[in-house]
Structure formats: structure tokens, C-alpha cells
Amino acid sequence: MASKQDDRIxxxxxxxHVDDTADEQGLKNVPVKKHEQEHGDLYDExxxxxxxxxxxxxxxxxxxxxxxxxxxxxxxxxxxxxxxxDKTTLSYAAIYGIKGDLNLxxxxxxxxxxxxxxxxxxxxxPSNLIMQRSPPAYYLAFNIFMWGVLxxxxxxxxxFGTLAALRxxxxxxxxxxxxxxxxxxxxxxxxxxxxxxxxAWYLFNGIGVxxxxxxxxxxxxxxxxxxxxxxxxxxxxxxxxxxxxxxxLTLANSPLTSRWFSREEKxxxxxxxxxxxxxxxxxxxxxxxxxxxxxxxKTWMFFxxxxxxxxxxxxxxxxxxxxxxxxxxxxxxxxxLGIPQGALVCIWILLGAFxxxxxxxxxxxxxxxxxxxxxIAGALGFLLAPNDAYVGRLICFYLxxxxxxxxxxxxxxxxxxxxxxxxxxxxxxxxxxxxxxxNIVSPFFYLTSQAxxxxxxxxxxxxANCLELGLFVAFRYVFIWENKKKERVVQEMIAxxxxxxxxxxxxxxxxxxxxxxxxxxxIVARRSKRQAGYHPY
Numbered sequence: 001m002a003s004k005q006d007d008r009i010x011x012x013x014x015x016x017h018v019d020d021t022a023d024e025q026g027l028k029n030v031p032v033k034k035h036e037q038e039h040g041d042l043y044d045e046x047x048x049x050x051x052x053x054x055x056x057x058x059x060x061x062x063x064x065x066x067x068x069x070x071x072x073x074x075x076x077x078x079x080x081x082x083x084x085x086d087k088t089t090l091s092y093a094a095i096y097g098i099k100g101d102l103n104l105x106x107x108x109x110x111x112x113x114x115x116x117x118x119x120x121x122x123x124x125x126p127s128n129l130i131m132q133r134s135p136p137a138y139y140l141a142f143n144i145f146m147w148g149v150l151x152x153x154x155x156x157x158x159x160f161g162t163l164a165a166l167r168x169x170x171x172x173x174x175x176x177x178x179x180x181x182x183x184x185x186x187x188x189x190x191x192x193x194x195x196x197x198x199x200a201w202y203l204f205n206g207i208g209v210x211x212x213x214x215x216x217x218x219x220x221x222x223x224x225x226x227x228x229x230x231x232x233x234x235x236x237x238x239x240x241x242x243x244x245x246x247x248x249l250t251l252a253n254s255p256l257t258s259r260w261f262s263r264e265e266k267x268x269x270x271x272x273x274x275x276x277x278x279x280x281x282x283x284x285x286x287x288x289x290x291x292x293x294x295x296x297x298k299t300w301m302f303f304x305x306x307x308x309x310x311x312x313x314x315x316x317x318x319x320x321x322x323x324x325x326x327x328x329x330x331x332x333x334x335x336x337l338g339i340p341q342g343a344l345v346c347i348w349i350l351l352g353a354f355x356x357x358x359x360x361x362x363x364x365x366x367x368x369x370x371x372x373x374x375x376i377a378g379a380l381g382f383l384l385a386p387n388d389a390y391v392g393r394l395i396c397f398y399l400x401x402x403x404x405x406x407x408x409x410x411x412x413x414x415x416x417x418x419x420x421x422x423x424x425x426x427x428x429x430x431x432x433x434x435x436x437x438x439n440i441v442s443p444f445f446y447l448t449s450q451a452x453x454x455x456x457x458x459x460x461x462x463x464a465n466c467l468e469l470g471l472f473v474a475f476r477y478v479f480i481w482e483n484k485k486k487e488r489v490v491q492e493m494i495a496x497x498x499x500x501x502x503x504x505x506x507x508x509x510x511x512x513x514x515x516x517x518x519x520x521x522x523i524v525a526r527r528s529k530r531q532a533g534y535h536p537y
């Protein structure tokens with residue numbers, strides 16, 4: 001495995017010198033990267049004080065973890081709040097008259113819902129690669145600022161063409177959001193901590209659903225020269241742009257450059273992240289890792305998961321207000337009924353994170369399967385209930401939000417099971433490219449002629465949820481199979497007397513999960529100690 005490193009490293013551009021002593025541990029020509037030299041004293045101190053395993057005093061580590069949570073989770077959470085509210089402004093504009101004011105044809109509203117994701121799918125992977133080469137916090141802040149600017153511009157749209165062009169650009173700038181949030185989560189948290197932290201910031205998705213309803217209700221009561229839907233775009237866009245400026249001033253590009261943490265805390269963070277064997281940051285794009293990601297079948301499984309997981313999302317994001325209004329509620333009550341919908345999404349996500357932490361090791365895919373069941377039941381109930389069962393159908397519609405808990409946990413499967421910075425960027429981009437395609441096709445299942453029941457739309461949600469459930473079953477058995485295969489490789493190496501490199505030599509070497517021999521070796525070590533399995537499936 002070590003022999004692959006010569007193909008992966010461009011010495012001229014990314015390495016200042018080569019550590020020849022690594023030959024003794026079985027790693028020939030292990031590169032020392034620029035960011036390690038810049039903060040070399042911190043790396044050395046972390047190794048000297050906390051050893052190769054990065055063992056910290058539990059009480060001290062818990063205190064540090066609470067501080068990381070206070071500094072990182074609220075920032076990412078508020079970003080995600082605006083991220084979701086931004087995407088649902090069109091849904092509230094629909095009940096406030098945008099269709100009539102712009103003389104939209106029946107299919108044009110569906111196109112406005114879908115076309116947003118054309119920009120997203122086109123720019124998802126290039127944007128990820130740009131982020132790797134850029135200061136990630138500044139790049140995220142710039143993109144958030146542009147979300148807001150383009151949303152404000154949509155308030156001035158006077159026809160379908162102008163609004164469609166602005167929505168394509170908005171989608172392109174929003175393509176970086178989820179991968180950036182996942183990147184920052186992997187920078188600060190160990191794999192065991194990532195599922196609950198991804199759930200924490202994704203929780204603001206539900207808050208965005210509820211907040212969007214409240215914002216829509218309030219804006220609907222503003223009486224002025226501008227139509228309510230124009231005010232929706234203008235107010236949400238202005239606040240979003242302002243938040244982009246706040247991000248640029250508060251979020252650090254790396255744990256090692258954050259002004260919120262002392263030198264001692266940075267050393268402890270390095271010691272903690274050594275356990276991940278994935279490093280903290282790497283600015284160089286490794287084309288070998290890109291190739292490996294493209295050829296890895298799991299990348300395409302994640303792409304498929306993003307696709308089927310977001311066919312429900314595309315419909316619910318853009319048509320939930322029309323579905324609820326079709327149940328017999330007036331405009332203002334429809335806006336308010338988005339609040340319990342968002343609250344239930346929060347509950348689903350919290351329950352998923354709680355169960356994942358309590359059920360035991362290697363249970364993540366099982367929890368994902370479990371939370372697919374309420375959404376399948378809700379879709380069936382909505383389709384089969386009598387037309388006049390308004391309350392029952394509303395409750396069934398609310399149940400369909402449980403899939404969000406499964407998708408949140410699925411995101412942590414990427415950060416936990418993929419190593420190598422460039423490879424992670426590609427795999428992360430793949431799931432969101434799939435998500436954008438799912439969001440593109442979804443609105444076209446909601447036919448105006450089928451309002452208010454939208455049988456085909458809810459039917460597409462049901463079929464997609466069943467396929468997503470099947471993918472979680474497949475992921476579980478894939479991870480089990482790969483773990484057993486890797487165990488055999490390590491056992492053969494030990495039997496043949498081959499030297500296994502120390503973790504200190506690989507922890508920050510930016511190796512992929514296939515290249516890093518310690519990624520394999522730790523499966524056996526952890527299982528023998530009855531600790532968590534290395535691939536948390």
C-alpha cells in the first residue's frame with residue numbers, strides 16, 4: 001500500500017523535505033507538508049505530550065469539546081438555517097401571488113423549483129475543489145454573501161426568464177454549503193463525535209422550516225407598495241448577506257488558526273484528531289485521490305443515496321405550502337402550519353442522534369433504516385386517506401419528514417468512512433450532485449392537475465423512500481464485507497512478518513482510506529479491545 005505514495009505526491013509543489021527516518025517504520029519517503037511545517041511546533045508538542053494515541057484526560061477533553069461546540073455548532077447551525085430558508089422562499093412566494101404577478105404558466109413554477117439545482121449540480125464538484133485550494137471559511141462566507149445578494153435581486157424580477165437566471169446562479173453559490181459544513185465538522189471532531197454534531201447543525205433545517213413559516217406569516221402582514229412575495233425575497237436576502245459578513249469575521253479557516261482557542265487547546269485538538277488518521281487540512285488537490293474516488297463504487301452509492309434521498313426533499317421544499325393549503329387552510333394558516341412541520345423535523349433529527357449514540361457500535365445504518373419507516377407510512381396514509389380527512393392527511397404529511405433524520409446520519413457515513421482530503425471532497429460532492437438531480441426532477445411529479453392531493457408527487461416520495469431504505473441495507477452489508485476483507489489483509493501482513501507503520505507516521509499524511517495502512521490496522525486493534533468498529537456503519 002505504501003508503494004502508492006509515489007503516484008500520489010507531487011514533491012515539487014507540496015513537500016519541503018522528506019523524512020528518511022520513516023523507512024524504519026515501513027513508510028518510504030513520507031512527505032512533510034507545508035501546513036505541518038508552518039505549525040510544526042504544535043504537531044511536535046502534541047506528539048510529545050499526548051503520544052501517538054492522542055490520549056487526553058477525559059475531564060479536560062470534555063471541557064475542550066464543550067468549547068468547540070460553543071464556537072462551531074451555532075455558526076454552522078445559523079448558516080444552515082439561512083440555507084434552508086433561502087431555498088423555501090419560493091414556496092412562500094407561491095402562496096403570496098408570485099404565479100399571478102409574473103403570469104407563470106403551470107409548468108414554469110415547477111421549472112423555477114428545479115432550475116435552482118441546475119446551477120448546483122453543475123458547480124458542486126468544481127466548487128468543492130476550489131474550496132480545498134482556498135481558505136474554506138472565507139470561501140464559505142463569500143458564497144453565503146452571494147446567496148443573499150442574489151435573493152434580493154429576485155425581488156426585482158418581472159418575468160420568468162429573469163427569475164430563472166437568478167435561481168441558477170443562486171444554486172451554484174449554494175452548492176458549497178453542505179460539503180463545507182461537513183468539512184468543518186471533520187476538522188474539529190473525531191469520527192465518534194461527528195454523527196451527533198452533523199445532527200446538531202442539520203437540526204437547523206427543521207428550525208428553518210418552522211422559521212420560514214413564521215417569517216412568511218409576518219411578511220404577509222406587511223402592507224406596503226411592494227408585494228409580499230417581493231418583500232420575502234428582499235428581507236431574507238438582506239439578512240443572509242449580512243450573515244455572510246459575520247462568517248468572514250468569526251469562523252476560522254482551520255483549528256490551528258482560530259483565535260478562539262489557546263495554544264494549549266490547539267495542541268489538544270491536534271492530539272484528538274490524530275485518532276482519525278485523516279489529518280486536518282491539505283491545500284493541494286491530489287489527482288490520484290480524485291481518480292480513486294471516481295473508481296470507488298461506494299462513491300456512486302453515495303451519489304445514488306443523494307438522488308433518492310432528495311426526491312422527497314425537492315417536492316416538500318417547494319410544494320409543502322401548496323399541499324397544506326390544498327387541505328382547506330387559508331393563506332395565513334398555511335404559513336403558520338409550517339411551524340409544527342419544522343418542529344417535527346427537529347424532533348426526528350434529535351431522536352436519530354440520540355438512538356445512534358445509545359444503541360451501540362456499528363448501528364448507524366440500522367438507525368437510518370428505522371427512521372425511513374415513519375416517512376413511508378406517512379406517504380401511504382396520505383395517499384390512501386379519504387379526501388375529506390383533512391387532519392389525518394395533514395398528520396400523515398408531517399410524518400414524511402422523518403427521512404431527514406436518516407439522511408443526516410448518512411452524511412456522517414462519508415466523514416467517518418472516507419479519508420484523504422481530495423477524495424473526501426469528491427465523495428462529498430458526489431452525494432450533493434445526486435441531491436441536486438433529485439431536487440431537479442422532484443417538482444415535476446407535482447402536477448397542477450392533481451392538486452391538492454398530488455398523487456404522483458406523494459407517490460414519488462414513497463418510491464424514493466423505499467429505494468433509500470434499500471440503499472441503507474446495501475451500505476450496511478458493504479461496510480461489513482469491506483471490514484472483513486481488510487482484517488484479512490492485516491492478519492496476512494502480521495503472519496508474513498511485515499512491519500506495520502506507527503500511527504504517528506500516517507495520522508497527518510493525507511492518505512486515503514485505501515492507502516493508509518493504519519486505517520486498516522485499527523479495525524483489528526479496536527475490535528480486539530471491544531471498542532467501536534473503525535467503519536461506523
